[in-house]
Amino acid sequence: MLGSLLVLPALLVIVLLYLYPFGLAVWISFSGEDGFTLEHYQRVYEVYWEDVIFTFWTSFLSAVIAAVLGILIAAYLRLGADDPIKSFINQLYRIPIFLPMVVVAQMMRGFLAPHGTLNMALFNLGLSQPIEFFDWKGLVIGFVWKQAPFMALIILSGFLMVKDEHIEAARVAGASDLRVLTEILLPMTRNTVAIAFALAYASNVATFTLPYMLIGGAKPTAITVDIAHRVTFFGDWATANALGVVSFLLVSVFAVFYLREMVRRGVYER
Amino acid sequence: MYTSVRLALKLVVAVVLFLSIVMPLTTLFLWSFAIKWYWPSPIPQELGTDYWLEALGLRRGLAIGAVSVTTALRYSIIIALITVIVTQLISIPASYALARYSVPYKPLLLFLFFMPQVFPLQPVYVNLMRLFYTYDLVGTIPGVVLAHMMPAMVFAIWINTATFKAIPPELEEAARASGAGALTTLLRITLPLAVPGLLASTVFVFLYSFDEFTGTFFIGLPYIQTLPMLLYSASGYNMQFASASAIVLLIISAAFMLLLERFLKAEYLGRIG
Incomplete structure (x- = not known):
């Protein structure tokens, strides 16, 4: 009884500020002049389908690249010999963690612009034409820059839980570092890696700042940008919400996996 | 021989990682001090603290009205x-x-x-x-x-x-x-x-x-x-x-x-x- 009473205010906040607007998004997306309609989804399909596909593959590709880089960094930090290079990398790779996404977006605007630092460097190295980065390339670079260190940090915490004895035993049996990674570390931390991937992918799909500041209204762009335009320029909540529901669907498989994993663990860790 | 190749490889990877993390950051810092920065110079032609003074509200800027x-x-x-x-x-x-x-x-x-x-x-x-x-x-x-x-x-x-x-x-x-x-x-x-x-x-x-x-x-x-x-x-x-x-x-x-x-x-x- 006392327990329910103490949880009640938090529950109210979630119901009023989250669940209600969440449900509203679904409701509005199916509501037309006279009841149930699919016309808003029709418009999403006609006008924004390219962006839906674009959001999916850029988010997924970025998460895959970030996962591979994260695994490599974590494996090196777990298996590599202790030397100055390792402690240097151990400090270095964490820097992007300290930057909020809006700062990363501003930074990438200067770095990836047609006349930005990267193109300047490439020009001085002999490339004749500047590369246009304010499209999927910039988006993927920004996501990976920000996500790979997180993946490395999460995966490393998993790798550190694998006991030294397992690794030593494999090494004594003649396994290379690569085999230790693929046959000991990764199989033993499969869930940690999967959770890190699900989080990175879901947060890429949900990110508004980076595509908004890098790509803006140019086509193709991310769903989040379309939602903002639909609302701020047209006051069109119906299409915006249909797009919103599509973005829920894009993360749903990963979200359900993550939620099940979390509720199953039922443990609370800091 | 084998160990020196390994060391060289490690150094190359460390340098690439260093550049890909630090270069975007450096751009941000350079831009905040840039007065003139024309293509294709790798660094700004003219540096100064003008925009910092504006940003910190120490000098009235032309940009963004009165917001600092x-x-x-x-x-x-x-x-x-x-x-x-x-x-x-x-x-x-x-x-x-x-x-x-x-x-x-x-x-x-x-x-x-x-x-x-x-x-x-x-x-x-x-x-x-x-x-x-x-x-x-x-x-x-x-x-x-x-x-x-x-x-x-x-x-x-x-x-x-x-x-x-x-x-x-x-x-x-x-x-x-x-x-x-x-x-x-x-x-x-x-x-x-x-x-x-x-x-x-x-x-x-x-x-x-x-x-x-x-x-x-x-x-x-x-x-x-x-x-x-x-x-x-x-x-x-x-x-x-x-x-x-x-x-x-x-x-x-x-x-x-x-x-x-x-x-x-x-x-x-x-x-x-």
Whole structure:
């Protein structure tokens, strides 16, 4: 009884500020002049389908690249010999963690612009034409820059839980570092890696700042940008919400996996 | 031979990693001091502190009217502080209950409290904006605080519940057995032991609110210009001013993140900003 009473205010906040607007998004997306309609989804399909596909593959590709880089960094930090290079990398790779996404977006605007630092460097190295980065390339670079260190940090915490004895035993049996990674570390931390991937992918799909500041209204762009335009320029909540529901669907498989994993663990860790 | 190849390879990888992390950052710093920077010079032709003086409000700038970083910073700090207080007042009791009592429908509650962590928040903010219009909350500090509080509370609940779970119930039982009342036990035993964890969640909520973008964009603009909003508005047309405000935001965020990194799992850190 006392327990329910103490949880009640938090529950109210979630119901009023989250669940209600969440449900509203679904409701509005199916509501037309006279009841149930699919016309808003029709418009999403006609006008924004390219962006839906674009959001999916850029988010997924970025998460895959970030996962591979994260695994490599974590494996090196777990298996590599202790030397100055390792402690240097151990400090270095964490820097992007300290930057909020809006700062990363501003930074990438200067770095990836047609006349930005990267193109300047490439020009001085002999490339004749500047590369246009304010499209999927910039988006993927920004996501990976920000996500790979997180993946490395999460995966490393998993790798550190694998006991030294397992690794030593494999090494004594003649396994290379690569085999230790693929046959000991990764199989033993499969869930940690999967959770890190699900989080990175879901947060890429949900990110508004980076595509908004890098790509803006140019086509193709991310769903989040379309939602903002639909609302701020047209006051069109119906299409915006249909797009919103599509973005829920894009993360749903990963979200359900993550939620099940979390509720199953039922443990609370800091 | 073999070891020297290995060492060379390691050095190359370290240098590539160093460049890919540091080059974008250097660009940001260079831009904030650039007066003239024409293609294709690798560094600005003319450096100066003009835009920094404007950004810090030490000199009146032509850009962005009267808004300087200091005004935005004040908004950001006020909103973050209120968000912290409201969020903790609600999340600490809930966390204590989740850690100590049997609460009905617990799996369902856990599910609810996890949902905002994985599903995109932007569609929720879009509809909150519409709801808030009817209560005149759009463009106000209370509106922005509510927008920040909802996701921040979810994380605060997890961190605080973990904190209370880590305190052995035997300590509380012993205090009760030796005659202390429920309130005394809470104030003298439980809360003091929980202080480090509660501090961690407090810093987390502060930084979450301080770096928050999407909610403020829909609920706060154009009246509530927090630091991330100022940075965004300047980004389109004033590279130097935007870079300077980005650096201010970066320094404050990094300082708090350094604190948090010691106490919280990486999964939490990834949710800020």
